Amino acid sequence: MAKLKAPRGTQDILAQDARHWQLIESTASKIFQAAGFNEIRSPIFESTELFSRSVGEDSDIVNKEMYTFTDRSDRSLTLRPEATASIVRAYIEHALDRQGLPQKLWYRGPMFRYERPQTGRYRQFHQIGIEAIGAEAGQIDLEVIQLGITLLEQLGLGDLILYINTLGNQASRQAYTQALKDFLGSVQEDVCEDCQRRYEQNPLRALDCKVPADQEIYQGAPSIHDYLDDESKEIWQQTLAGLEKLEIKYKIDPKLVRGLDYYSHCVFEIKSTSKELGAQNTVLAGGRYDKLIEDLGGKTTPAVGWALGIERLASLIPAAGLDGGLFIISDDALAAQLLACKLRQDNKQELQVDFDYNASKFNKQLERAVKRGYDWALFYMSDERESGKYKIKNLRKSVEHEDLSYQDLVKILSP
RNA sequence: GCAGGUAUGGCCAAGUGGUUAAGGCUCCGGAUUGUGGUUCCGGCAUUCGUGGGUUCGAGUCCCAUUACCUGCCCCA
Numbered sequence: 406m407a408k409l410k411a412p413r414g415t416q417d418i419l420a421q422d423a424r425h426w427q428l429i430e431s432t433a434s435k436i437f438q439a440a441g442f443n444e445i446r447s448p449i450f451e452s453t454e455l456f457s458r459s460v461g462e463d464s465d466i467v468n469k470e471m472y473t474f475t476d477r478s479d480r481s482l483t484l485r486p487e488a489t490a491s492i493v494r495a496y497i498e499h500a501l502d503r504q505g506l507p508q509k510l511w512y513r514g515p516m517f518r519y520e521r522p523q524t525g526r527y528r529q530f531h532q533i534g535i536e537a538i539g540a541e542a543g544q545i546d547l548e549v550i551q552l553g554i555t556l557l558e559q560l561g562l563g564d565l566i567l568y569i570n571t572l573g574n575q576a577s578r579q580a581y582t583q584a585l586k587d588f589l590g591s592v593q594e595d596v597c598e599d600c601q602r603r604y605e606q607n608p609l610r611a612l613d614c615k616v617p618a619d620q621e622i623y624q625g626a627p628s629i630h631d632y633l634d635d636e637s638k639e640i641w642q643q644t645l646a647g648l649e650k651l652e653i654k655y656k657i658d659p660k661l662v663r664g665l666d667y668y669s670h671c672v673f674e675i676k677s678t679s680k681e682l683g684a685q686n687t688v689l690a691g692g693r694y695d696k697l698i699e700d701l702g703g704k705t706t707p708a709v710g711w712a713l714g715i716e717r718l719a720s721l722i723p724a725a726g727l728d729g730g731l732f733i734i735s736d737d738a739l740a741a742q743l744l745a746c747k748l749r750q751d752n753k754q755e756l757q758v759d760f761d762y763n764a765s766k767f768n769k770q771l772e773r774a775v776k777r778g779y780d781w782a783l784f785y786m787s788d789e790r791e792s793g794k795y796k797i798k799n800l801r802k803s804v805e806h807e808d809l810s811y812q813d814l815v816k817i818l819s820p
Numbered sequence: 821g822c823a824g825g826u827a828u829g830g831c832c833a834a835g836u837g838g839u840u841a842a843g844g845c846u847c848c849g850g851a852u853u854g855u856g857g858u859u860c861c862g863g864c865a866u867u868c869g870u871g872g873g874u875u876c877g878a879g880u881c882c883c884a885u886u887a888c889c890u891g892c893c894c895c896a
Contacts, residue, residue, distance in 0.1 A: 469821070
């Protein structure tokens with residue numbers, strides 16, 4: 406009989422990793438709340454149409470990466486490959502604009518893409534993201550980027566680089582796309598097959614091509630920065646000036662474009678230089694999507710946001726030590742259990758209290774307490790049980806307290 | 821979807837056609853010390869991802885398949 410395994414591209418998040426996830430999620434939620442962002446939870450599956458309209462009929466995500474299925478009533482549904490479309494759908498559906506603009510929202514949860522798994526790439530992966538809907542270009546972009554940076558910094562991550570670029574407003578982007586297409590058309594013969602395809606499907610992406618020979622050719626490609634109109638230029642300069650003021654380091658990458666169709670103005674990615682992530686080194690990415698809301702049937706509304714990959718982030722967080730706790734050493738597991746329960750009831754600080762369920766040898770229990778990183782060992786052998794006095798030892802500082810009453814014990818444990 | 825690599829216990833691994841598949845870590849049990857990671861003893865793979873084949877004989881060779889890894893497409 407074949408062994409049961411988690412499906413391809415999925416994984417179990419076990420204790421150590423789960424701690425990292427908790428840290429990421431709790432840090433994010435605090436930072437977002439402080440910035441006035443509210444959490445929004447949307448369904449994990451949506452009508453397939455939502456994604457074909459938002460992400461783009463021609464995109465790879467829609468064409469070959471969606472988990473699409475038909476339910477018992479013949480509805481075509483899709484496990485969400487990303488969340489922005491859902492958030493915008495909810496925004497329109499519930500007329501959130503009536504609650505005042507901008508709507509500042511954040512989300513977290515699983516996303517699904519049928520891709521070839523690799524390091525930092527899974528079929529079920531998890532994102533945390535923020536969306537600010539209803540703020541004009543330049544009004545909130547800086548805040549949005551700053552929140553991303555702050556989150557990563559608070560998580561203690563180094564080796565990160567912010568890459569930023571602008572695509573300009575619709576007019577600028579269109580003018581540029583045309584110029585780029587003309588250019589790409591003139592070099593069609595010389596570039597790789599992928600780029601020949603991109604000429605039709607997604608000309609902006611050609612600039613990102615990994616083939617060295619192509620990169621050489623694209624040295625001569627027109628730059629978006631020569632096609633920005635005055636408005637776009639001003640907004641762009643403003644954003645950069647803000648980054649300077651906040652002392653956020655960045656690199657302008659004129660070749661940075663986002664894969665999804667609906668972006669305009671500023672786009673950005675934060676990449677890690679760590680080896681952990683291999684080729685999937687983008688930790689956080691986002692940009693402005695002023696056209697998406699109307700594409701999905703809402704009023705024309707500007708918006709900006711980003712998403713980060715929790716798996717990628719978690720793999721960068723340094724291993725954390727255990728955080729204290731008390732281990733009861735006893736030759737009577739039942740007595741130890743009763744004491745543990747009582748301490749948990751009375752301990753408002755939520756100090757971790759545990760014991761050895763097997764009532765192993767004294768030394769073994771002590772060894773376990775030390776190995777597992779507990780701060781305190783409580784000796785609860787027959788002597789102590791009979792006397793009703795408690796004896797604990799701080800395993801980190803080698804300090805002992807003897808002859809403690811239960812009240813004293815609780816007091817010491819909750820400083 | 822394309823190209824390449826790898827697969828031996830919970831983890832790290834030795835092993836390159838010949839009897840019972842090293843070793844280390846972890847885990848479990850025991851002995852010794854009633855107070856720090858000690859030392860000693862014992863236990864933990866009828867089996868080498870899975871399925872076929874070659875052979876007197878396969879973890880070792882061949883084929884297929886699956887999973888993982890690396891890169892491409894794309895992307896967090």
